[in-house]
Amino acid sequence: MTRFAFICLIVGFSQQCIAQKIHAHNDYEKPEPLTAAIRNQAGSIEADVYLVDGKLMVAHDKSQIKPGRTLDSLYLKPIAMLFGQNKNRQATSGTISKDRKYSFQLIIDMKDNGVEGIRELEKAIAPYRTCFDRTMNPAAVQLVISGNRPPVPNWVDYPTYIQFDGRPSELYDDETIKHVALISDSFQNYSRWNGEGEMPDKDRETLKRFIKRAHNDNKPIRFWAAPDNPNAWKQLAKAGVDFINTDKVEECAKALK
Incomplete structure (x- = not known):
């Protein structure tokens, strides 16, 4: 069975495993990229990307780049195939799974x-536009640029199907904030808690103040470098x-069910 066919098979069972609020960190390093x-x-699903000779290559470090492991082969094309598998009268452009x-x-x-990476990304998704543009398909996957992002004032120049991963240290005007998908920061900037036992009250209050500020702007929150165990998740x-x-x-x- 091909990898694409296997993805299509398992997604049919996805509605039996409903979980919310999960960001799949470094998803491409896992045994089943995208699928699991x-x-x-x-x-939320994350892929680290390098631009190499005009190709968007997926790897944690540049030294780990391998031929064939492109953003297109690991993510864009498989996502498009899933949308093609899940078309019907109610969803003529398709959905990512049978759970619409x-x-x-x-x-x-x-x-x-x-900047150059986004140019190549726009070219790469052109054949699959309805799978990544929510103005064309409300069920589309939202693309979010993190890491080496263009200057904040330039975000308004990008099409709406490309959003950005914001930072609490950045200031956004009314137009720019429309291009911010979420606010992310290192957990270590707020707490040194290791995820065992109870989070210190002081740290919890610090987190809540930060979270409230982002939520007041209708933006969700993500922390990287946070403790990664069941107690911490909850x-x-x-x-x-x-x-x-x-x-x-x-x-x-x-754990989050």
């Missing part, structure tokens, strides 16, 4: 030239964190 994250209905309420954001962490979710950053998607999905 969708099966567990992760709301489920979709996710694909966070592309640009590791080098973000406490972070209870504190109001929208996307729980994890390398253990299936375990996290079960």
